[in-house]
Amino acid sequence: MTDTAHTRRTIPDRLGTKTSRILASWEVLLFGVAVLIFVFNAFASPYFLDAWNLSDATFNFTEKAMIAFAMALLVIAGEIDLSVAAIIALASTAMGAAAQIGVGTPGLVAIGIGTGLACGAVNGLLVSGLRLPSIVVTIGTMSLFRGISYIVLGDQAYGKYPASFAFFGQGYVAWVFSFEFVLFAVLAILFAILLHATNFGRQVFVIGNNEFAARFSGIPVERVKFVLFLLTGVMSGIAAVCLTSRLGSTRPSIAQGWELEVVTMVVLGGVSILGGAGTIGGVVIAAFVMGLVTFGLGLLNVPGIVMSIFVGLLLIITIAVPIIARRIREMR
Amino acid sequence: MPLRTQPIGTESTSVTVPILEMRGISQIFPGVKALDGVDIRLYPGQVTALIGENGAGKSTLVKILTGIYRPNEGEILIDGKPVAFAGAQAAIDAGVTAIHQETVLFDDLTVGENIFLGHAPRTRFGMIDWRAINSRARDLLQALESEVDPGIRLRDLSIAQRHLVAIARALSVEARIVIMDEPTAALSRKEIDDLFRIIEGLKRQGKAILFISHKFDEVYEIAENFVVFRDGRAVGQGRLRETPQEDIVRLMVGRDVKDVFPKVEVSIGAPVLRVEGFCHPTEFRDISFELRRGEILGVYGLIGAGRSELCQALFGVTRRSAGGLTLEGQPVDIRSSSDAIAAGIVYVPEERGRHGLALPMPIFQNMSLPSLRQTSRRGFLKAAGELALARKYAERLDLRAASLSVPVGTLSGGNQQKVVIGKWLATRPKVIILDEPTKGIDIGSKAAVHGFIGELASEGLSIIMVSSELPEILGMSDRVLVMREGLTAGLFDRQQLNAETLVRAATGNT
Numbered sequence: 001m002t003d004t005a006h007t008r009r010t011i012p013d014r015l016g017t018k019t020s021r022i023l024a025s026w027e028v029l030l031f032g033v034a035v036l037i038f039v040f041n042a043f044a045s046p047y048f049l050d051a052w053n054l055s056d057a058t059f060n061f062t063e064k065a066m067i068a069f070a071m072a073l074l075v076i077a078g079e080i081d082l083s084v085a086a087i088i089a090l091a092s093t094a095m096g097a098a099a100q101i102g103v104g105t106p107g108l109v110a111i112g113i114g115t116g117l118a119c120g121a122v123n124g125l126l127v128s129g130l131r132l133p134s135i136v137v138t139i140g141t142m143s144l145f146r147g148i149s150y151i152v153l154g155d156q157a158y159g160k161y162p163a164s165f166a167f168f169g170q171g172y173v174a175w176v177f178s179f180e181f182v183l184f185a186v187l188a189i190l191f192a193i194l195l196h197a198t199n200f201g202r203q204v205f206v207i208g209n210n211e212f213a214a215r216f217s218g219i220p221v222e223r224v225k226f227v228l229f230l231l232t233g234v235m236s237g238i239a240a241v242c243l244t245s246r247l248g249s250t251r252p253s254i255a256q257g258w259e260l261e262v263v264t265m266v267v268l269g270g271v272s273i274l275g276g277a278g279t280i281g282g283v284v285i286a287a288f289v290m291g292l293v294t295f296g297l298g299l300l301n302v303p304g305i306v307m308s309i310f311v312g313l314l315l316i317i318t319i320a321v322p323i324i325a326r327r328i329r330e331m332r
Numbered sequence: 333m334p335l336r337t338q339p340i341g342t343e344s345t346s347v348t349v350p351i352l353e354m355r356g357i358s359q360i361f362p363g364v365k366a367l368d369g370v371d372i373r374l375y376p377g378q379v380t381a382l383i384g385e386n387g388a389g390k391s392t393l394v395k396i397l398t399g400i401y402r403p404n405e406g407e408i409l410i411d412g413k414p415v416a417f418a419g420a421q422a423a424i425d426a427g428v429t430a431i432h433q434e435t436v437l438f439d440d441l442t443v444g445e446n447i448f449l450g451h452a453p454r455t456r457f458g459m460i461d462w463r464a465i466n467s468r469a470r471d472l473l474q475a476l477e478s479e480v481d482p483g484i485r486l487r488d489l490s491i492a493q494r495h496l497v498a499i500a501r502a503l504s505v506e507a508r509i510v511i512m513d514e515p516t517a518a519l520s521r522k523e524i525d526d527l528f529r530i531i532e533g534l535k536r537q538g539k540a541i542l543f544i545s546h547k548f549d550e551v552y553e554i555a556e557n558f559v560v561f562r563d564g565r566a567v568g569q570g571r572l573r574e575t576p577q578e579d580i581v582r583l584m585v586g587r588d589v590k591d592v593f594p595k596v597e598v599s600i601g602a603p604v605l606r607v608e609g610f611c612h613p614t615e616f617r618d619i620s621f622e623l624r625r626g627e628i629l630g631v632y633g634l635i636g637a638g639r640s641e642l643c644q645a646l647f648g649v650t651r652r653s654a655g656g657l658t659l660e661g662q663p664v665d666i667r668s669s670s671d672a673i674a675a676g677i678v679y680v681p682e683e684r685g686r687h688g689l690a691l692p693m694p695i696f697q698n699m700s701l702p703s704l705r706q707t708s709r710r711g712f713l714k715a716a717g718e719l720a721l722a723r724k725y726a727e728r729l730d731l732r733a734a735s736l737s738v739p740v741g742t743l744s745g746g747n748q749q750k751v752v753i754g755k756w757l758a759t760r761p762k763v764i765i766l767d768e769p770t771k772g773i774d775i776g777s778k779a780a781v782h783g784f785i786g787e788l789a790s791e792g793l794s795i796i797m798v799s800s801e802l803p804e805i806l807g808m809s810d811r812v813l814v815m816r817e818g819l820t821a822g823l824f825d826r827q828q829l830n831a832e833t834l835v836r837a838a839t840g841n842t
Contacts, residue, residue, distance in 0.1 A: 011726050013696075013719050014737045198711050199704045206701060209690035216649055216679065216687045217701045217755070218670035276692060 026270035026322070027282045034289045041296035048299060055176035059246065061265070061291035062180040063239040064258060065283070068265040069191040070232040072283045075266050076195070077228055078208045078275030079134040081123060084236045085258035086145035091115035091240035093149040096158025096250035105164045112244070113237040119145055120233015127229060128222040134229075142259065149252040158250040169246025180242050184287075187235075192280040200224070208275030257308075264315040265290055273319060290314070348375045349412070351540045352397075352428075352509050357406035359392050359564075366392040368564045369406070374509060374540035379531060381551040381572065382544045383584060384561030390544055393561075394513055397542070398430045399423030410509075429507035431499055431515050437486055444469035444482035447501045472500040476530050491635050492523045499530065510534060511542045514772070516550055520634040520800065521835065528554050547801075548577050560584055598786075600810060601625030604794045605677070605763050607646065610655035615641035616818035619655070623763065623794045628785065630809030631798040633838050638818040639798045640682055643765045646796075647679035648672040659762065673702055676762035680752050680769060682798070684745070688752040691741030695733055696722035698740050698751055703758045725754035729784065746777030753784070764788065765796045770804065782808060802831050814838050 041048045048054075067084050074081055094115045095108045103111070119141070126137045171179045195201040203224050206214045215221050244250055269286035271278030290311070297307050350373040359367040367389045374380055384390050395401045396408075399417035407414050410426055417423045437446050444465040445452075453464040469482035478496045486494060495515075502510065512531075516524045531554055534541060545551055551558065552572055559569040560583040568583040605623040610616065616638035623629050631639050644650035646657070648666040657664055664675045672678070681687035689698050700707050700718040707717035722736050729750040733743055740751055749769065756764060769785065770778045785808060789795055799805050805812055806829055814821040814837040822837040 011723065011731065011733055012735045013723075015735045197713055199708050199713060200711065202697065202701075202704060202713060205693065206690050206697075209692050210686075212687045213690050216647075216669060216681060218668070218673040219701075220668070220670065276690075 027279060027285060030268070030270065030282060030285045030289065034285055034292065037289060037292045037296065041292060041299070044296065045299040048296065051176045053299075055178060055181070057291055057295035058178065058181045058184070060294045061287040062178075062184040063242050063246075064262050064265060064290075065184055065287035066187055066239050066242075067232065067235050067258075067262045068269070068283050068287065069187055069280060070228070070235040071262050072266045072269065072271050072278055072280060073191070073195055073201075073204055074134075074228045074232055075263075075271050075273065076208045076275055076278045077204045077225060078211065079127060079225060079228065080138065080263070081134065081229065081232045082138040082259045082263075083119065083123060083142040083145055084232060084239075084262055085255045086142045086149075087116055087119040087233060087236035088240040088243060088255040088258065089149040089252055090119060090145040091237045092244045092250040092254050093152050093158070093252065095240070095244055096161075097152065099161050099165070100158060105162050108161070108165055109168075109241050112241040113234060116233040116235070116237020116240065117230060118233070119236070120230040121226075123233065124226040124229030128225040131222075146252065153250070153252045159248065161245070161248060165245055166248065167245065169242050169244070169248075180246075183238075183242070188280060188284050195280050200227075204228070205276060208272075208277075260315075261290070261311060264311055264318075268314060268318045348378075350375050351411060353409040353412075354393075354396075355407050355409070357393075357396060357403045357408070359389075359396060359401055360404045366564050367396075367403070370561075370564075370566045372542075372559055372566065372569075374542055375557070376508070376538040376540050377535045378557060379535065379541040379543050379555040380557040380559060381555035382542055382559050382561065383551065383580060388561040388584075389564040390561055391513070392564075394430060394432075394511055394542075394544070397423065397428055397509075397511055399428075424505050424507070427506065427508040428511065429502045429505050429509070430511040430513065431502045432513050437494060437498060437501075439487040440485060442483055442485055443473075443480055443489070443497055446486055446497055447472060447482070447504050449501075451505060468504070469500065472504055473497075475503075475533070476500060477526065492519065492526075495519065495523070495527075499527075503534075507539070509540045509542070511544070513544045515543075516545060516547065522634075522839070524550065548580070552577070598626040598790045598810075600627045601792070604660055606658045608656055608658075610642065610645060610657075611653045612638070612641055612645055612650065612818070613653050614818075615650075616645075616815070619813075619815075619820055621813055621820075621823065623796065625794055626789050626792050627810045628789050628795045628797055628808055630805040630812040631796060631815065632800075632802075632805045632812055632834050633815035633821070635800070636817075637815040637838070639815055640767055642815070643679060643767050643796065643798060646672070646765060647677060649679075673759055673761075676760075677765065678702075678756035678759060678761040678763070679765045680749075680756060680767060682767040682771060684748050684752055685741075689740045689748060692739050694737040695726070695731075695740055695743075695751055696736040699725060699755045699758060701755055703755075706758075721758055722754075725758055726750075728757075729754050730780065744777075746773045746781070749773060749777075749781065753781075757788075761793065763794045763796065765798075767798045768800065769797060770799075770801070802834065805834065806831060 071081060071084065091112045095112045098108055098111050123134070123138055123141055126132050126141075127134045168179055173179055173182045195204065203214065203219045206217070206219060207221055207224060211221060243255060247254070265286045266278075266283055267273055268289065269278065269283035271282065293310065294307055297310065352374040354370060354372045357367055357370045358365065370389070370393065372380070372393070382390055382393070392401065396403050399420045399422050402417070408417075409415065415426055417426065438449070441449065447469045448465050453461040453468065455461045466482045473480050473482065473496065476496050476499060478493065480489065480493055480496065486497065489497065515527060519527065531541060531543075543551070543555055555572055557569065558572050558575065558580065560567050560580060562584060568580075601624055603622050603624050607622075608620050610619040619642055621629065631642070633639050641650055645652040646666070648668045648671050657666070659675055659677070664671075666672045666675060666677070669679075685691055696718050699722040703721060704713070707721055708714055719736060726733070726736065731750045731754070732747050740748055743751070766785065770781050773781060782804070785795060785797065797805075797808060809829070810826050812824045812829060812834060814824070814834055816838055824833060
């Protein structure tokens, strides 16, 4: 006891050590789950522990995870975008139509991302401009965007993409590392910085925790939300480029049901569905967990419908576990 | 233990038997003993005032009595028989009801539905008996001397009428023990008088009332007995008639409180803010005033006079329909809170938790929120800068917290208010608007907040202080703007200030 001379008490910056806080986090628990699934898969199938097989496995989550990063920010801010898969359909349709009339690869990428941006702007204007609830708005635009795609395509498919367009979904940057996987890694870092290290990210957290207080503290709440919808639209556009390139064709049913898998990934990653809390690191681990599970089940020849049952269960369990755990803690 | 006398019946000479008795109640939370061996007796037809600073254990006691917490030690007896509340419903079944500080009511339900929510009368076939709801609701409201129609939606009622609905709801169960947790916090003097008439009625019906309040004048007016809590212990109880106020204050804070309103003499400088013809479509009209450097302008009026709305319009969160303001001679157009903050006008809201703080977030992140531009570099956060800023203002305001990283929601009301004030001081404002700065804050912290407001004025800050508490307005203000129904009812200098003038202006009685 050396500093007894202080008249006013000094308040420590933090309690406990950094390691103790990290060890108690949801992300560490999730990482443990990922390791378990990895080990289980390795034992269950002799084909699993192969560099190229593992590289293939990453395609199960890279496109969805890109959207999940932006969705995580939206959910933390207390909003949601259920139209993301429909944006993929519309963006892919726009690219397909452009490819038919001979637009080159750079033009196609610009059209794909531009369509995503425009769709995001529609959502953003409806939610932050007219102050409508995002869950209703994006259910509406979900039908709207995919509906346009169905009107344009009917039961047809666009298929004539230029050869160089295949790189985004099928190309490799180095050894087993695909372009998609590298893009996923870069975006993960960029979004982690945006959410956790910038003023913008802090504003997202404050809006999600208390929108009134945010507004009363001078945060441009509507502008931040608009930017988040734009960002989600752009990420959906980028995912559309990758997916269209990988499949080499566009049908209106492309990426059907992805919005739920993206939301599952976000929630599994520890982002509070009520807003205000979450990390990009958690979403990254959740992406690996979902990818490994889908791939492992695929290796074991489990049919697709069982996989969707699994995803549904995963969503319910990840929402239920923290809530039940809190109740048990409170009862003591 | 000092001042412990056996309360006796008020009217008759016979010794009254307590309806409810708590013996040796202790409530232990991790690391804290919230209540430590508390004894309390509540008598039929009598009001017992529960007095104590925030954090003294009053809320914990209320939660035990309403079945939300189960005490670790001790027993509760009703009519001499020990009871144990398994939950909130068990407490209601045992005849305990509570009117909370902020009762949860539902805007889109009718008055009748709000009153009987959860225990609606049923018909023989198990359907909700709407006729009974409305007639019984009307009876309850009439007993409270209110003519509110049970069929209208709560949304359409005034704050005072809502309060009556909350009381009617509490009385709609057959209760013999009524707990009132700071029931007057949001009420004007006239509404308080109405409430006290209701309490007198309840006394005549033989109900036992536990009345929790910070305001001594009210306590002396309505209560027979008192219990003082300090640090989770009942440090004194007895008859109010035999106990002077100074003794209770001493019991409460454990020391003498001499100067409640340390008005610092400040030399008032040049005009800083000039407000001209401020109007709002519905809430206020044609408000003009001037605020000088180092001046404290009190804004007084009844609930609904438009005071908060005026402040929020000055701060840019409520739109004005006409009027303008000049700051240090320059006209400023304030369209949003960020405009106001940039101009140097900040607002400490009345509802701290709702408008002022992100409660689940750490103290330092709340403090740095409006100053992020200063603590960050090119849009990137710098934790060290934020912590340094938070530490500076935490020490200046003598904030009590385990660390700067704990969620603000874990702090007491007084300390939460310090965080809100600190976050605004960090922006180095010229004008600070304080809306009910000591609402829900205990006496010890109140004096600290008042002292601090005086200190800010002496440093040259101009202050607008909205308050419903006359002593606070009278003790702190250099001038007072009185509002009535959205209009200026008077602007008084310190020399003209007295309680009667202000109340007359605020109520319109001449």
